[in-house]
Amino acid sequence: MNTGPALVSILRQGSTLVASIHTALNDTEMVRFQQDLIRQIGEHRARGVIIDVAALDVLDSFASRTLRAVAEMARLRGASTVVVGIQPEVAYAMVELGTGGDALTTALDLEDGLALLADLGQSGPARG
Amino acid sequence: MAEDTQTGEDPSGVPATHLLPQLVAHLREHRARLSDEWASRIRDTHLLEAMTPQEMVAETTAVYDNYVEVLETGSVEALQHYARDLSERIIPRGVETHEVVGIVLLLRDVLARSLFEKYEGDFGLLNQVLDAYEPAANRIANTVAVSFVEERERVIRQQQDAIRELSTPVLPVRERLLILPIIGVLDSDRARQLTGQLLTGIRTHRAKVVVMDITGAPEVDETVANHLVRTVDASRLMGASVIITGLSPTIAQTLVTIGVDLSKMNTIGDLQGGLEEAERLLGYTVTRKEPSTSS
Numbered sequence: 262m263n264t265g266p267a268l269v270s271i272l273r274q275g276s277t278l279v280a281s282i283h284t285a286l287n288d289t290e291m292v293r294f295q296q297d298l299i300r301q302i303g304e305h306r307a308r309g310v311i312i313d314v315a316a317l318d319v320l321d322s323f324a325s326r327t328l329r330a331v332a333e334m335a336r337l338r339g340a341s342t343v344v345v346g347i348q349p350e351v352a353y354a355m356v357e358l359g360t361g362g363d364a365l366t367t368a369l370d371l372e373d374g375l376a377l378l379a380d381l382g383q384s385g386p387a388r389g
Numbered sequence: 390m391a392e393d394t395q396t397g398e399d400p401s402g403v404p405a406t407h408l409l410p411q412l413v414a415h416l417r418e419h420r421a422r423l424s425d426e427w428a429s430r431i432r433d434t435h436l437l438e439a440m441t442p443q444e445m446v447a448e449t450t451a452v453y454d455n456y457v458e459v460l461e462t463g464s465v466e467a468l469q470h471y472a473r474d475l476s477e478r479i480i481p482r483g484v485e486t487h488e489v490v491g492i493v494l495l496l497r498d499v500l501a502r503s504l505f506e507k508y509e510g511d512f513g514l515l516n517q518v519l520d521a522y523e524p525a526a527n528r529i530a531n532t533v534a535v536s537f538v539e540e541r542e543r544v545i546r547q548q549q550d551a552i553r554e555l556s557t558p559v560l561p562v563r564e565r566l567l568i569l570p571i572i573g574v575l576d577s578d579r580a581r582q583l584t585g586q587l588l589t590g591i592r593t594h595r596a597k598v599v600v601m602d603i604t605g606a607p608e609v610d611e612t613v614a615n616h617l618v619r620t621v622d623a624s625r626l627m628g629a630s631v632i633i634t635g636l637s638p639t640i641a642q643t644l645v646t647i648g649v650d651l652s653k654m655n656t657i658g659d660l661q662g663g664l665e666e667a668e669r670l671l672g673y674t675v676t677r678k679e680p681s682t683s684s
Contacts, residue, residue, distance in 0.1 A: 344626075345628065347626045347627050347628075348592075349585070349588030349589050349591070349592060349623070349627065350588075351626075352588060352623035352624070352626040352627050353584060353585075353588060353619070353620075353623045355623070355626060356619040356620075356622040356623045356626070357619060363622075363653075365626070367625060367626045367627065367628050368628035369591070369592070369595055369596075369597070369627055369628035369629065370595070370628075373595075373597070373628055374628075377628075
C-alpha cells in the first residue's frame with residue numbers, strides 16, 4: 262500500500278497502536294495515514310492510539326483537523342487517542358490559529374502518552 | 390541635531406560675526422560676576438535643587454566657559470560632549486528636562502542683560518551685537534536640551550534592555566514541576582518571550598505541571614491576558630497543565646470586567662496553594678517530619 266519510503270510508522274505495542282509521523286505530510290498523505298490508522302485499530306483490536314508528531318515543526322490547519330478527526334474516529338472504534346510530542350512552536354501556532362482544538366488529548370512524549378492511556382484505561386470507558 | 394540647521398542663519402552676516410570676538414572678550418572679562426549672577430538666578434528659581442551649592446558652582450562655571458567657547462569658536466562639539474557628560478551625572482539624581490532647559494535659558498538671559506548694559510549707549514551697535522549673540526545662544530540652548538534628552542533616552546533604552554534581560558526565569562522545583570514567577574509589568578513583548586521560555590522549559594524539564602505566579606505583576610491588560618490564555622492552551626498541547634496563582638484583586642476584577650474567558654484556567658489563590666495543588670496532581674504527598682521525642 263505504501264509507495265516510496267514510509268512517512269508514517271504504525272507499530273503495535275500490546276493493545277496500543279503507536280503511530281509516528283516522520284516528516285511533514287501533504288493532504289493526500291494525511292488522508293492515507295488516517296485511513297491506515299483507523300483500519301488498523303480494528304485489525305489489532307487496539308484500545309489506545311498514540312500519534313507522535315515530535316518530528317514535525319509545522320502542523321497546518323488541515324493536519325490538525327485531521328488529527329482531531331482521527332481521535333474522534335478512533336473513539337468510535339473503541340480506542341482513546343493521545344497526541345504526543347507537539348513542539349513548542351507548533352503548540353503556540355496551533356493555539357494562535359485556533360486549530361488546536363480542545364478535543365485533542367495530549368501528552369509530552371511517548372512515555373507520558375502511554376502512562377496517560379494506562380490511566381484512562383483504568384477509569385472505565387475512555388473518551389478520546 | 391541642531392548644528393547643521395543653524396549655521397548661516399545669522400542674517401546680518403559679516404559685520405555681526407565680526408563683533409563676536411568683542412563680545413567674547415566682554416564675557417570673559419566679567420566671567421566671575423556673570424556666572425555668580427547666573428547661579429543666584431538659578432537658586433532664586435529653585436532649579437537644580439538636587440545639587441549641592443559646591444557642585445552647582447563647579448557646574449555653572451564649567452557651563453559658562455563652554456558657553457563662551459561656543460560663542461567664540463562656533464563649534465558645539467565640546468559643549469555637546471560636556472552636556473552629555475553632565476546629563477549622565479545628573480539624570481540619576483532626578484534632574485528634569487525643564488530644569489536643564491531652564492538654566493541654559495537663564496544664562497542666555499543673564500548674558501543678554503549684560504550686553505544691554507554694556508551697549509546701552511549705542512542702540513545700533515547693540516542690535517548688531519544681539520544679531521550675533523542670539524542665534525549662537527539659541528543654538529547652544531538647543532544643543533544642551535537635545536543632548537540631555539538624548540542621554541535620557543539612552544538611559545531609558547538601557548533600562549529596557551536590562552528589564553528584558555531580567556526576563557522571566559523558569560524554575561524546576563520538583564521533578565516535572567516548574568514554577569514561573571512573573572515580576573513586573575507584562576507588556577506584549579515580555580509576554581511573548583515568556584511563552585517561548587515556558588514552552589521550551591516544559592520540553593527540556595519534561596514538566597507535567599507549571600505554576601505561574603503573577604503576584605508580582607501589577608496589572609494585566611486584555612492583550613496580555615489573552616496571551617496568557619493562549620500560553621496555557623499551548624502548554625496543555627505539550628502535555629503540561631498550568632496553575633495560575635497570585636491573581637491580585639485588581640487583576641481579577643479587570644479580567645472579569647473586560648470579559649477574558651478564563652473558564653479553562655486553573656487558578657489558585659497563592660503560590661503556596663498552587664504548589665500544594667501541583668504536588669497533588671503529580672502524586673506527591675509532603676509530610677512534616679515530627680521532631681523525635683527523646684526523653
